[in-house]
Amino acid sequence: MKLRDYTENRKFTDCTRLELFNALLRYVADAAKARGYNEGRKKVYYISAEFLIGKLLSNNLINLGLYGEVRDELAAEGIALSELEEFELEPSLGNGGLGRLAACFLDSLATLGLPADGLGLAYHCGLFRQSFVDRQQTEAPDHWLKWGQESWMRRTDVHYDIPFGDFTARSTLYEIDVTGYQGKCGRLRLFDVDTADERLIKSGIGFDARDVARGLTLFLYPDDSTEQGRLLRVYQEYFMVANAARLILDECVARGSDLHDLADYVAIQINDTHPTLVIPELIRLLQERGIGEDEAVSIVRSVCAYTNHTILAEALEKWPRAYLEKVAPQLMPVIDRLDARVRAKYDDPFVQIIDEQGNVRMANLDIHFTHSVNGVAKLHTEILKNSELAPFYAIYPEKFNNKTNGITFRRWLMSCNPALAARIDDAIGAGWRRDSAELEKLLAHIDDAALLTSLAEIKRANKRRFADWLRGHQGTVIDPDSVFDVQSKRLHEYKRQQLNLLWCVRTLLDIRAGILPESPVTVIFGAKAAPAYTIAKDIIHAILCLSDVIDADPAARRHLRIAMVENYNVSAAEKLIPACDISEQISLASKEASGTGNMKFMLNGAVTLGTLDGANVEIAELVGPENIYTFGLSSEAVINSYARGDYDPAAYLEADPRLKAALDFLVCDEMRTMGDAARLERLHAELQNKDWFMTFPDFADYCATKARMLADLGDEAAWARKALVNIAMAGYFSSDRTIADYDRDIWQVGSAR
Ligand code: NBG
Numbered sequence: 001m002k003l004r005d006y007t008e009n010r011k012f013t014d015c016t017r018l019e020l021f022n023a024l025l026r027y028v029a030d031a032a033k034a035r036g037y038n039e040g041r042k043k044v045y046y047i048s049a050e051f052l053i054g055k056l057l058s059n060n061l062i063n064l065g066l067y068g069e070v071r072d073e074l075a076a077e078g079i080a081l082s083e084l085e086e087f088e089l090e091p092s093l094g095n096g097g098l099g100r101l102a103a104c105f106l107d108s109l110a111t112l113g114l115p116a117d118g119l120g121l122a123y124h125c126g127l128f129r130q131s132f133v134d135r136q137q138t139e140a141p142d143h144w145l146k147w148g149q150e151s152w153m154r155r156t157d158v159h160y161d162i163p164f165g166d167f168t169a170r171s172t173l174y175e176i177d178v179t180g181y182q183g184k185c186g187r188l189r190l191f192d193v194d195t196a197d198e199r200l201i202k203s204g205i206g207f208d209a210r211d212v213a214r215g216l217t218l219f220l221y222p223d224d225s226t227e228q229g230r231l232l233r234v235y236q237e238y239f240m241v242a243n244a245a246r247l248i249l250d251e252c253v254a255r256g257s258d259l260h261d262l263a264d265y266v267a268i269q270i271n272d273t274h275p276t277l278v279i280p281e282l283i284r285l286l287q288e289r290g291i292g293e294d295e296a297v298s299i300v301r302s303v304c305a306y307t308n309h310t311i312l313a314e315a316l317e318k319w320p321r322a323y324l325e326k327v328a329p330q331l332m333p334v335i336d337r338l339d340a341r342v343r344a345k346y347d348d349p350f351v352q353i354i355d356e357q358g359n360v361r362m363a364n365l366d367i368h369f370t371h372s373v374n375g376v377a378k379l380h381t382e383i384l385k386n387s388e389l390a391p392f393y394a395i396y397p398e399k400f401n402n403k404t405n406g407i408t409f410r411r412w413l414m415s416c417n418p419a420l421a422a423r424i425d426d427a428i429g430a431g432w433r434r435d436s437a438e439l440e441k442l443l444a445h446i447d448d449a450a451l452l453t454s455l456a457e458i459k460r461a462n463k464r465r466f467a468d469w470l471r472g473h474q475g476t477v478i479d480p481d482s483v484f485d486v487q488s489k490r491l492h493e494y495k496r497q498q499l500n501l502l503w504c505v506r507t508l509l510d511i512r513a514g515i516l517p518e519s520p521v522t523v524i525f526g527a528k529a530a531p532a533y534t535i536a537k538d539i540i541h542a543i544l545c546l547s548d549v550i551d552a553d554p555a556a557r558r559h560l561r562i563a564m565v566e567n568y569n570v571s572a573a574e575k576l577i578p579a580c581d582i583s584e585q586i587s588l589a590s591k592e593a594s595g596t597g598n599m600k601f602m603l604n605g606a607v608t609l610g611t612l613d614g615a616n617v618e619i620a621e622l623v624g625p626e627n628i629y630t631f632g633l634s635s636e637a638v639i640n641s642y643a644r645g646d647y648d649p650a651a652y653l654e655a656d657p658r659l660k661a662a663l664d665f666l667v668c669d670e671m672r673t674m675g676d677a678a679r680l681e682r683l684h685a686e687l688q689n690k691d692w693f694m695t696f697p698d699f700a701d702y703c704a705t706k707a708r709m710l711a712d713l714g715d716e717a718a719w720a721r722k723a724l725v726n727i728a729m730a731g732y733f734s735s736d737r738t739i740a741d742y743d744r745d746i747w748q749v750g751s752a753r
């Protein structure tokens with residue numbers, strides 16, 4: 001079959017874009033189907049609240065080996081494949097790194113031939129679509145399923161009746177095929193509730209969260225600043241895992257399990273705490289099917305494993321028992337008995353399932369009742385073991401293990417940066433495409449002047465391409481000849497976009513005082529703030545105001561510009577990452593579990609400016625000190641400082657007048673005329689009085705390190721060498737390696753085939 005067969009033999013130029021896109025989608029979907037699924041007795045079910053899969057067209061074409069053929073077939077009639085790529089809407093099923101990691105994992109699971117499905121929810125409007133109005137983030141529903149456009153998502157006839165305390169919800173299962181690179185497929189399987197109704201949405205993303213039947217699957221992470229919103233999250237979580245548990249048991253039985261031997265048929269990965277209730281739900285269902293409680297507990301423990309993705313206390317969910325009694329009353333007795341089991345063995349209040357206030361702690365359920373607890377980077381796992389979860393580590397040292405995150409090189413190099421991928425092929429052959437460790441062969445070419453020149457040229461071309469895209473996307477004009485200094489990730493105080501912001505202010509003040517940066521810089525931000533996270537939205541506001549203050553100053557804007565990408569998502573990342581010179585990974589040490597953007601940037605030849613946090617530590621070990629710029633407090637110093645509780649922002653402001661000037665600029669008249677005084681003042685006060693994520697202690701070192709970096713950028717050949725080393729050493733961060741590690745240590749699905 002050819003694409004032509006899907007347009008009823010009409011010329012492509014006679015088709016509308018919609019017809020052509022639909023034809024292409026059907027063609028690719030059929031090609032994927034023809035590959036078949038990875039199958040075996042034992043299967044991985046990766047349960048996650050988020051799957052940030054991105055657009056699928058070009059990725060599937062690459063994985064199916066059809067990219068060149070389709071591109072040429074279309075080009076022969078004057079149609080650019082990229083036009084159709086732009087036409088596709090990006091699925092809105094995730095938020096940040098957690099969801100993108102899940103998507104990379106599905107790609108690698110399929111590629112490695114492991115039988116595996118992702119299980120989650122089919123959110124109608126996903127997270128939200130971000131736009132900037134009056135220099136503030138506003139949120140609108142992200143209708144990623146558009147009328148008329150074929151979707152990768154198919155409806156199945158799998159349904160379950162999910163019993164909530166107050167009503168029974170009927171579900172439908174939808175599926176999206178996940179193509180493996182040169183291999184068979186896996187699946188992303190998403191449940192929706194049949195009664196969902198988008199008309200419930202009122203203004204923006206507001207809706208009546210009390211109407212659970214209609215509102216259940218409208219949005220990912222409904223606003224949890226209200227009790228109704230928090231309850232709805234529990235409804236969502238139970239709905240997700242109740243469906244998942246039924247599907248898993250049905251399928252294992254169909255594959256031959258008698259349930260006693262469930263561990264031979266399934267490995268369940270609990271991605272962060274959102275799917276935790278699968279534990280008591282499975283125990284309950286096994287008991288319903290005649291298995292005794294002791295055995296049910298031990299079966300569930302042997303099939304389930306838990307990944308922790310954060311040490312921020314607020315993200316370790318705990319739900320009041322009253323919520324669980326309302327949402328899933330049948331679960332509470334199971335949870336109470338699990339709690340009793342723990343109490344019978346351990347006195348430490350820290351490790352109990354139910355705390356003194358009657359909250360059920362999800363992570364504690366996970367740690368006691370799964371067989372594996374993993375962190376997502378070496379440092380993160382050490383912090384879990386030695387500080388955050390130390391009492392658990394004392395009980396279960398054998399459960400704790402590390403699985404440093406990874407990214408799929410199909411999307412994050414082959415698809416998003418084809419020129420670089422092709423140039424790598426020229427230098428070392430195409431073996432790296434299957435075995436990422438082969439990228440290290442590039443090190444032998446460190447003095448290859450022609451290669452270094454082409455790296456610089458490819459970067460320049462990518463910067464031009466990004467600048468063009470940004471102009472089309474939102475009308476923002478940036479200079480592709482300036483340094484692209486990029487910080488793109490969720491907006492969160494611990495990630496410290498505010499540190500970068502203060503650097504921008506200081507640099508503006510320097511320029512006005514006649515001290516110019518070594519080269520013109522464009523600081524590019526991409527970030528969404530959770531709708532109820534006020535300070536995060538204040539930071540976005542301050543960035544957007546400052547950007548306009550600089551634009552209004554012709555002398556300053558020759559040296560410094562700030563651009564913030566509207567509605568940053570996977571598609572924007574695919575354009576931005578290949579264009580980046582400086583990769584900002586500046587979280588407060590100890591707070592970023594891993595980061596995966598850091599890996600994508602290095603793979604595309606950017607050099608990291610970062611703290612020794614998360615996977616930055618491993619990047620630094622791999623590339624060596626000449627090829628990364630690190631600064632700031634160590635994680636140990638930060639942890640100790642929190643323990644002492646003696647951090648005093650005022651001391652830093654007193655000691656560093658330039659820091660003080662930068663901070664105060666946030667509320668100066670120029671900024672106030674641009675923006676909302678209340679927002680700016682709140683941010684100013686927050687930093688001045690609290691600065692919970694210790695921006696100030698790292699400020700001077702950050703500025704000095706960035707200045708050094710900008711100076712080094714002037715030597716193009718030396719810089720290209722750094723880029724080359726970063727690309728060469730990125731092989732370790734392939735999600736194929738990560739998934740092979742999970743399988744070897746936790747799932748043992750490959751060996752069961
Ligand atoms: C995020 C961490 C990142 C990490 C990803 C994937 C959550 C809760 N955690 O550091 O902040 O890279 O998970 O593991 O989104």
